[in-house]
Structure formats: structure tokens, C-alpha cells
Amino acid sequence: MRLGNKVALITGGGSGLGRASAVLFAAEGAMVVVSDQNEDAAKETADSILSDGGDATVVGGDVSINADAQRMVKTAVEAYGKLDVLVNSAGISMRNVRDPNASHEMVWDRVMDVNIKGTYLVCWYSVPEMERAGGGSIINLASIMGLVGIPYGTGGGGFNPYTASKGAVVNFTRNLAIDCASKNIRVNCICPGYVYTNLIESMIRDSELLKTLEGRHPMGRLGRPEEIAYAALYLASDESSFVTGTPLVVDGGYTAQ
Numbered sequence: 001m002r003l004g005n006k007v008a009l010i011t012g013g014g015s016g017l018g019r020a021s022a023v024l025f026a027a028e029g030a031m032v033v034v035s036d037q038n039e040d041a042a043k044e045t046a047d048s049i050l051s052d053g054g055d056a057t058v059v060g061g062d063v064s065i066n067a068d069a070q071r072m073v074k075t076a077v078e079a080y081g082k083l084d085v086l087v088n089s090a091g092i093s094m095r096n097v098r099d100p101n102a103s104h105e106m107v108w109d110r111v112m113d114v115n116i117k118g119t120y121l122v123c124w125y126s127v128p129e130m131e132r133a134g135g136g137s138i139i140n141l142a143s144i145m146g147l148v149g150i151p152y153g154t155g156g157g158g159f160n161p162y163t164a165s166k167g168a169v170v171n172f173t174r175n176l177a178i179d180c181a182s183k184n185i186r187v188n189c190i191c192p193g194y195v196y197t198n199l200i201e202s203m204i205r206d207s208e209l210l211k212t213l214e215g216r217h218p219m220g221r222l223g224r225p226e227e228i229a230y231a232a233l234y235l236a237s238d239e240s241s242f243v244t245g246t247p248l249v250v251d252g253g254y255t256a257q
Contacts, residue, residue, distance in 0.1 A: 001028050001029030002028045002029070002233060002236075002237040002238075002239070003025055003028040003029045003030035003085070003233070003236060003237060004028075004029035004030075005029070006029070006030045006031070006084040006085055006236070007030065007031045007033070007076055007080040007081075007082050007083050007084050007085070008022075008025050008030040008031070008032050008033065008084065008085035008086070008087065008236065009032075009033045009035060009072060009073065009076045009083060009085070009086050009087070009122075009126065010022045010025070010032060010033065010034055010035065010086075010087040010089055011035045011036070011063050011072065011086075011087065011088050011089055011090035011118070011122055012035070012036060012063075012088075012089035012090030012091060012141075013032075013034035013035055013036050013042055013045050013089065014034070014036030014037075014038045014039075014040075014041025014042040014044065014045055015036070015038075015041055015197070015198050016089070016195075016197035016198055016199060016225055017089050017141060017192070017195065017197060017225050017228045017229065017232075018034075018036070018045075018087065018089035018090065019041075019045045019225070020225035020226050020228065020229035021087050021089060021228075021229040021232045021233075022034050022045050022046075022049065022056070023045065023048060023049060023052075023229075024226065024229040024230065024232075024233055025085070025087075025229075025232075025233065025236065026049040026052070026054030026055065026056060027052065027054065028233060028237075030055075030085065030236075031055040031056075031057075031079075031080045032046075032049060032054065032055065032056045032057070033056070033057045033058075033059060033072070033075055033076040033079065033080075034046045034049075034056055034057070034058050034059075035058075035059045035060070035061060035063075035072045035075075035090070036060065036090070037060065037061065037062050037063075037090070038060075039058065039059075039060030042058045042059070042060060043058050046058045057075065057076075057079045057080075059071065059072050059075040059076075062114075062118075063088075063090045063114060063117075063118030063119070063121060063122055064113040064114050064117050064118045064121070065121075066121055069118065069121035069122045069124070069125055070121075070125045072122060072125075073122065073125040073126050073129055074125075076129075077129055082129065082132070082133040083126055083129040083130055083133060083136065084130065084133060084135075084136045084137070085136060085137050085138075085139070085236045086122060086123065086126045086130075086136070086137075086138045086139065087139045087141070087232055087236070088118070088119045088122055088123070088138070088139070088140045088141060089141045090114060090118055091114060091115050091118075091141055091165075091199070092110070092111055092114045092115065092199070093111065093162045093199055093200075094107050094111055094160055094161060094162060095199075095200075095202050095203070096198075096199065097110050097111065104159065107161065108159075108161040111161040111162055111165050112161055112164070112165050112168075114165075115162070115165035115166065115168075115169065116165045116168040116169055116172065119140050119169055119172065120172060123138060123140075123176060123187075126138065127176075127180060127183070127185060130183070130185045131183045131184075131185065134184060135183065135184030135185055135186075136184075136185050136186075137185070137186045137187075137188075137235060137236050137237075137240070138173075138176070138180075138185065138186070138187040138188070139188055139189065139190060139232050139235045139236060140169050140172070140173050140187070140188070140189040140190075141169070141189065141190055141192070142166045142167075142169040142170045142173070142189040142190065142191045142247060143162070143163075143166040143169075143191055143192060144191050144192065144193050144249065144251045144254055144255050145162060145163045145166050145167075146163065146165075146166030146167040146168075146169055146170040146189075146191060146247070147167075147170065147191055147247065147249070147255055148255055149163060150162075150163055151216060166191075169189055170189055170191070170247050173187055173188060173189040173245065173247065174245045174247075177244040177245030177246075178245060180244075181244055181245075186235075186240065186241075186243060186244040187244055187245065188235045188240070188243060188244060188245065188246045188247070188248060189246075189247050189248070190228060190231050190232060190235070190247075190248050190250060191247050191248065191249045191250070191251065191255075192223060192228045192250050192251060193217055193222070193223055193250065193251030193252050193254040193255075194213050194216075194217070194222045194223065194254075195222060195223040195224065195225060195227075195228060196222050196223070196224060196225065197225060204222070210222075216254060217251065217252035217253060217254050218252060218253030218254070218256065218257065219252035219253055220252075221252065222252075223250065223251070223252060227250065228250055231248055231250045235248065
């Protein structure tokens, strides 16, 4: 097993890439702490892991709230005695901001709070625990939209906070990797292309837009959550022991064009 005896905290573990990573990590021997703002969704993930003979614990909370981020890390350490792996998968786009009356400024603030501040806060509390454990691996979920702009005509426009937040995640990852290298903590991020998750659900309901998005990927399709989870597994495992500060692109060739 590639993650035997490792403890992994996965934010956003109630759905999408977070859930796929949690299930895969558990199957590879990790003790998994599943965190999500939707605690019921996190429990569904944990129950799935437990029913397959894995080991999982649930903690609810909002990664953008300092006390919640601290509690997520504390839960992992109290449950399993240490923290080896962090996957910062919690994230939203402007389409997922729940308040229909939110102003453009409120939408910007919420997306930035979850995507970059939330990543920062959970890392802030995780790094000292990993250092105490002798090292670890942090995997932040960025996006190809942290490397390139959103294509014209596919929604969002130049004021879309998602691209800014994911670009920040990429460079935060690089900077933290430099600082943590001497602590035996590796810090990388994954930049997925468009993947079938709830994050783009409203987009792919439009058959013409879905066709456009598929056509922008040279492989002719969108990604599957488990394909991103396997990239996270590589970064979490000792197989990537000389990899840090890297944005790993998993996008079906999207950014190769």
C-alpha cells in the first residue's frame, strides 16, 4: 500500500476531487480525516471508506474561518497522533456562491476567502504538526485557470475571481515549498483541466458549452475525479520524494496548445 501508516487530512472531502482522493487514499492504506463545510457530505464519504474496511474520521467546518481550520488539523492529530498528508481540495467558483443577492465585491471576497485564504489557513496549522512528525506532503488544488485565462465566451469574464484565486494558490505553493524544504515537508499543487464535478455542473448542463469545453481538450473529453485523485496519490506518496514547489498539470493537453 502506497500510503500505509500515513494520516491524511482532506478538505472538501464531501464531494468531487476531495471525495475521490479520500476514497483512494484510504484504499492505499491511509487513515483519512474527511473535512467539509457540509458535514453530512463528509460523513457520506467517511461511511463509504469505513464500509470498504478503511479508516476515516469526519470533521465539519469552513476552511476560511481560522478556528475551523485549526480544528480540522487538531482533529487529525487527536484521532491518529500525527499528520503526514494534507490535501487542500475545498474550493468554489463564482457560480457556487450561494447568496443570489451577493454583490460583485461579495462574490470576489468569498471565492478568494475559500480558495486562497482557506488553503493558507489549513497549511498554517498543518506545517508545525508535519514538522513534529518528521515531515509530510501538502497538496493544494489549483487549476489550469491559475496558469491561463478563462477562454473568451465560456463565462466569467476578466473580473472572475476564480482565476485570480487559483493563480495565488500556484505561487503560494511555490513559496511555501521553498520555506518548508528544510523541514522535510514537500508542497505541490495540482492544476486540473475541466473535470466532471459539482464545481462545473451548471456549465455542463448546457450541451453546446459542454461540447465547446470538450473540444478545447486535445483528448476530446473532460477529466474524471479519480484521474486527479491518482495525481494527488503520487504527490502524497514517497514516490514523489524529490518533487516540491511544482504545479502538476493534469488537463488532457489543454495548456499544451
